[in-house]
Amino acid sequence: xxxxxxxxxxFDSQIDWKRSPASDQNLFPDFVxxxxxxxxxxxxxxPEPLDVHTEAGTRLSPQEFHSQLHxxxxxxxxxxVRNTFEYDVGHFDGxxxxxxxxxxxxxxxxxxxxxxxxxxxxxxxxxxxxxCEKASAYLRRRLKDLGDSSTPVFQLEGGIHxxxxxxxxxxxxxxxxxxxxxxxxxxxxxxSVVGRCSECSSPWDTHHGGRVCAVCRAxxxxxxxxxxxxxxxxxxxxxxxxxxxYHHFLDRFSAEELQLQAxxxxxxxxxxxxxxxxxxxxxxxxKLMQVEARLAFLTDGAGASPAPPxxxxxxxxxxxxxxxxxxxxxxxxxxxx
Numbered sequence: 001x002x003x004x005x006x007x008x009x010x011f012d013s014q015i016d017w018k019r020s021p022a023s024d025q026n027l028f029p030d031f032v033x034x035x036x037x038x039x040x041x042x043x044x045x046x047p048e049p050l051d052v053h054t055e056a057g058t059r060l061s062p063q064e065f066h067s068q069l070h071x072x073x074x075x076x077x078x079x080x081v082r083n084t085f086e087y088d089v090g091h092f093d094g095x096x097x098x099x100x101x102x103x104x105x106x107x108x109x110x111x112x113x114x115x116x117x118x119x120x121x122x123x124x125x126x127x128x129x130x131x132c133e134k135a136s137a138y139l140r141r142r143l144k145d146l147g148d149s150s151t152p153v154f155q156l157e158g159g160i161h162x163x164x165x166x167x168x169x170x171x172x173x174x175x176x177x178x179x180x181x182x183x184x185x186x187x188x189x190x191x192s193v194v195g196r197c198s199e200c201s202s203p204w205d206t207h208h209g210g211r212v213c214a215v216c217r218a219x220x221x222x223x224x225x226x227x228x229x230x231x232x233x234x235x236x237x238x239x240x241x242x243x244x245x246y247h248h249f250l251d252r253f254s255a256e257e258l259q260l261q262a263x264x265x266x267x268x269x270x271x272x273x274x275x276x277x278x279x280x281x282x283x284x285x286x287k288l289m290q291v292e293a294r295l296a297f298l299t300d301g302a303g304a305s306p307a308p309p310x311x312x313x314x315x316x317x318x319x320x321x322x323x324x325x326x327x328x329x330x331x332x333x334x335x336x337x
Contacts, residue, residue: 004017007033016129016158018128018158018161018162020161020183020186039130039134040103040130040131040133040134040135041103041104042103042104042106042107042134042138043104044107044138046141050134050137050138050141051137052133052134052137055136055137055140055141056132056133056134056136056137056140056155057122057124057132057136057137057139057140057153057154057155058152058153058154058155059129059154059155059156059157060123060154060155060156060157061157061166062156062157062158062162062163062165062166062167063166065123065125065154065156065157065163066163066166066167066171066172068121068123068154069092069093069094069123069172070172073121075119075120075121076120076121076123077096077116077117077120077121077122077123078092078094078095078096078123078125079095079096079098079122079123079124079125080092080095080096080097080098080125080126081098081103081106081124081125081126081131081132081135082100082126082127082131082178083100083101083102083103083218084097084099084100084101084218084236084237084238085101085178085207085218085219085220085221085236086127086178088194088195088196088205088221089175089176089178089185089194089195089205089206089207089221090160090173090174090175090176090177090178090185090194090195090205091173091174091175091194092125092172092173092174093172093173093174095125099237099238101213101216101218101236101238103131103134103135106134106135106138107138110138110139110142111142114139114142114143114146117139117143117151118143118146118148118151119148119150119151120151121152121154122139122151122152122153122154123154123155123156124136124139124153124154124155124156125155125156125159125160125163126156126159126160127159127160127161127177127178127179128158128159128160128161128162129155129156129157129158129159129161129162130159132155132156132159133155135155136153136154136155139153140153160173160177161177161186164177164186164188167188168188169188170188171188173188174192174194175187175192175193175194175195175205176205178207180329184206184207185205185206185207193205195221196221197221197222197223197226198220198221198222198234198235199222199223199226199230199234200223200225200226202223202225204221204222204223205221206221207219207221208222208227208325209315209324209325209326209327209328209329210232210313210314210320210323210324210325210326210328211227211232211234211325212234212314212315212325212328213234213235213236213238213239214233214234214235214239214242214246214247214248214314215235215236215239215242215246215283216236216238216239217314217315218236218238219236219328220234220235220236222234231252231309231311232311232312232314232320233247233248233249233314241268242268242284244264245261245264245265245268246261246265246284246287247261248314249312249317250290250291250294251294252308252309253294254298255295255298255299258291258294258295258298259295261291262288262291262292262295265284265287265288265291266288268284269281269284269285269288272284313325313327315327315328
C-alpha cells in the first residue's frame with residue numbers, strides 16, 4: 001500500500017491498480033522502478049509520436065467487451081495483441097494470433113492485414129490493457145492514413161486481468177492468462193488446457209524457462225515427457241522451418257553432421273528473398289558462418305572430437321543442472337535464493 005501511495009503521488013490522474021493474490025515468495029527478484037520514454041516500444045520512425053490519450057481505441061469494460069463477443073458477428077475481428085507464447089496457453093474464443101514473438105512486430109501485422117480490418121469491428125485485448133493502448137493507437141493512425149476514420153477499434157479496459165475478475169468462470173476466455181512474474185499464469189475457476197506440446201501435440205500449457213527457441217529464445221511449449229528425452233533445443237512457430245538445421249550449440253556435432261547442417265542452411269537462405277526477409281537472411285548467414293568455422297576447426301586436424309551431449313541452458317550456456325531455465329526473465333533466481 002505504501003508503494004501505491006508513493007507512485008500515485010507522481011501522477012495527476014488516478015492509477016488503475018491491479019492486485020492479485022500471491023504467496024510469500026519473491027515474485028520479482030530484481031524489482032526496479034524506472035522512468036522511460038516509451039513503455040511499449042514499436043521502434044517506429046513516425047513524424048509525430050503516438051498519443052494514446054487521443055489516438056487509442058474506445059475502451060470497453062469487461063462487461064461491455066463480453067457482450068460484444070456474445071454477438072459473434074462475422075464482421076468482428078478479435079485480435080490478441082500479446083506474443084504467440086502467451087496466446088498458446090490461453091486466449092479468447094475465436095481470437096486471431098498475430099504471430100508475434102515481441103510487440104515490435106505489431107506494425108508488420110497491421111500492414112499485412114489492414115485491408116481485412118477496414119470496415120470491420122476490431123476488438124483488441126492483452127494481459128492488463130497496456131499494450132492495447134499503443135497497438136490501437138497505431139492501428140487507428142494507419143487506418144486514418146488510408147482515409148478511414150469510421151472503422152471502430154475497441155480495446156478491453158484492464159485486459160484479461162480485469163475480465164477474469166468480472167467473469168471468474170472464464171467467460172469467453174479459454175485457458176490460462178500468462179504473466180511474466182514467477183506465478184507464470186493466472187487461471188479462472190474452470191479453466192481448461194488449450195495449449196499443446198510443440199513436440200507431441202499432447203495437451204500442455206505450462207511454460208518452462210529452459211524450453212525456448214534455439215533461434216530467438218521465445219518460450220516454446222514442451223511437455224515434461226518430451227523434454228526428458230530431448231537435447232533441449234526447440235523452435236518457435238516463427239522459426240519452425242529451421243528445426244533440425246539451426247542449432248545454438250555446435251560443439252556436440254561431428255564434421256559429417258555439420259556438413260549436412262551447412263547445406264540445409266544454404267538451401268534455407270536461398271529461399272529467403274525480398275526486402276522483408278533481410279533479418280531472416282542475416283540470422284541464417286551468421287549461423288552458416290558459425291557452422292563453417294566449426295567445421296573447419298574439426299577438419300583441419302586441430303579440432304577435438306564432438307563434446308559429450310551434456311545439456312546446457314540456451315540463455316546462459318551453463319550446464320542445465322546448474323540453471324534449469326531459471327535465468328529467463330522474472331523467472332530467474334535472485335542471489336538470495
